[in-house]
Amino acid sequence: LAIVGKGDVVIYESKLPGPTSARNPPDNQLQFIVHQALDSLDHKVWSGTNMFMKEVDRFNNMPVSAFVTAGHIRFMLLHHVGIEDHTIKTFFSELYKLYIKVAMNPFYLKNTPITSNSFHDRVYSLAKNHFFR
Amino acid sequence: YGALVTTMIKDFQDVKIVNQELEKMGFNIGLRLIDEFLAKAGITQCRNLKETAHYIAKVGFKMFLGINAEVSWSTDSRQFSVEFKNNPLIEFVELPERFKDLEYSNLLCGVIRGALHSVNMIVTTALKRSELRGDPLSEIQVTLKEIAAEKVTAEDD
Numbered sequence: 001l002a003i004v005g006k007g008d009v010v011i012y013e014s015k016l017p018g019p020t021s022a023r024n025p026p027d028n029q030l031q032f033i034v035h036q037a038l039d040s041l042d043h044k045v046w047s048g049t050n051m052f053m054k055e056v057d058r059f060n061n062m063p064v065s066a067f068v069t070a071g072h073i074r075f076m077l078l079h080h081v082g083i084e085d086h087t088i089k090t091f092f093s094e095l096y097k098l099y100i101k102v103a104m105n106p107f108y109l110k111n112t113p114i115t116s117n118s119f120h121d122r123v124y125s126l127a128k129n130h131f132f133r
Numbered sequence: 134y135g136a137l138v139t140t141m142i143k144d145f146q147d148v149k150i151v152n153q154e155l156e157k158m159g160f161n162i163g164l165r166l167i168d169e170f171l172a173k174a175g176i177t178q179c180r181n182l183k184e185t186a187h188y189i190a191k192v193g194f195k196m197f198l199g200i201n202a203e204v205s206w207s208t209d210s211r212q213f214s215v216e217f218k219n220n221p222l223i224e225f226v227e228l229p230e231r232f233k234d235l236e237y238s239n240l241l242c243g244v245i246r247g248a249l250h251s252v253n254m255i256v257t258t259a260l261k262r263s264e265l266r267g268d269p270l271s272e273i274q275v276t277l278k279e280i281a282a283e284k285v286t287a288e289d290d
Contacts, residue, residue, distance in 0.1 A: 104225035106135025107232070116227055 001123070002034045003099070004074045005111040010034070011073075012114040016127035018079070025059065025078075034076050037064035041074060051096075052089045067092035071110075073099065083131065091130040098122050134222050138237060152236045156258075159243020160250070167248040170196065182277055185254065186213045189245060189275075198222075211277040214261065215245075218270045228265045236260045242273055253281040 003012035010031070025033060037057035044056055045068055053066040059078070065088045067075040075092055102108055102119050114120075141151045171177075174192050179185040190202035194217060202217035222238055236242075242258035249256050255278045262268040 101225055105227050106139045106225075107227065107229050115229075118227070 001095075001127070002031075002076045002078075003114070004034070004038060004076060006072065007111070008035065008038055009111060011111060012119075014120065014123060016124065017132050018127075025062070030078065033059045033062075033064065033078055037066065037076055037078075038074065040064075041066045041068075041076070052085075052092055054085055054088075065092075067096070069096055069099065071103075075099075079131075087130055091126065094126050094130075095123065098126070134240070135226055138235075142232070142235070148232060148235045152234075152239050155236070155239040156243040156246070159240040159245075160247035161243075162240070163244040163247020163249075164251050166197070166244060167251040170248065182211065182213070185249070186215070186275070189248075190215045190217075193248075205272075207274075209276075212274065214272050214274045216262075216270050216272045218264065220264065220271055223263075223265050226265060233266065236263070237265050238263060238271060238273075245273065245275060249275075253283065255279045255281055 001012075001014050001016055002010050005011045013031075013034075036059070040057040041053060044053055051068055051070075053068060055063040056066045057064045062078055062080060065077045065079065065085075067089075069075070075095055077088060077091075079088075098119060102114055102116060103110065105116075108114070108116075138151070138155070141154060142148070145151050145154065170193055173196060174188065176188060176192075179188060186204045186206075190204045194200055194202040194215070198217075198221055200217055200219050200221065202215050205214045205216055207213065220238060220241075222241070226237065228235065228237065239260055242260055246256055246258045257276045257278060259274045259276075260271070261274045262270060262272040264271050
């Protein structure tokens with residue numbers, strides 16, 4: 001999962017619980033994959049009014065799904081095939097709520113890295129609940 | 134309130150100074166707030182410190198912050214604490230490590246001190262515990278220093 005702010009600055013990234021597999025791309029490629037997907041996302045962003053953009057790009061056989069918030073913060077999720085759109089959509093909606101709570105913190109500066117441990121823990125539990133049944 | 138505190142930190146740079154300034158601001162608010170409080174609560178005078186403490190915690194906090202507070206007494210009968218949870222001022226706030234000495238809710242300490250000052254009770258207040266710092270509840274300790282005599286102003290002659 002990567003959360004990208006203005007100027008394509010990654011303000012949060014995390015590996016969410018899921019099946020570990022040899023098919024997973026190596027860590028140093030993950031950022032590159034997400035950034036490439038950002039370009040595809042930018043093309044699609046104004047094509048409709050939905051915040052949930054579904055799949056915007058694919059790397060090898062791994063889709064990148066995206067969600068754009070009202071403030072144009074982008075959530076990018078690189079995942080394996082087979083996860084329902086609906087599950088991803090609810091995950092992103094819940095993530096949006098968590099992001100809003102961080103944004104409401106007067107000590108958090110917009111577009112800076114999210115360092116809150118409680119945010120990290122909550123995202124992790126959220127992912128576990130949604131993707132790791 | 135959060136924007137105010139963060140702006141003050143930016144302006145003063147020093148957390149200790151911000152704490153003091155918040156208390157001062159609270160004091161000035163309290164000096165005036167007491168009139169609104171007494172008018173709305175419909176009480177005239179407290180007979181003793183116990184009643185004062187009760188009104189602050191049970192009526193004042195409810196009226197202005199919408200929360201219920203408890204009073205706890207120390208062995209010294211001139212000192213009590215107002216304990217509360219779910220302080221609306223700190224909703225969504227997470228204190229960064231570098232500001233761990235910031236007494237974010239210090240404004241409330243000042244308000245209590247200012248309000249009591251207006252009714253001739255000179256007290257000191259201190260934020261003893263804070264939910265922002267990981268404590269289970271927030272606690273403001275109030276210590277009575279003296280009951281000031283009614284000041285007669287020149288116009289009263």
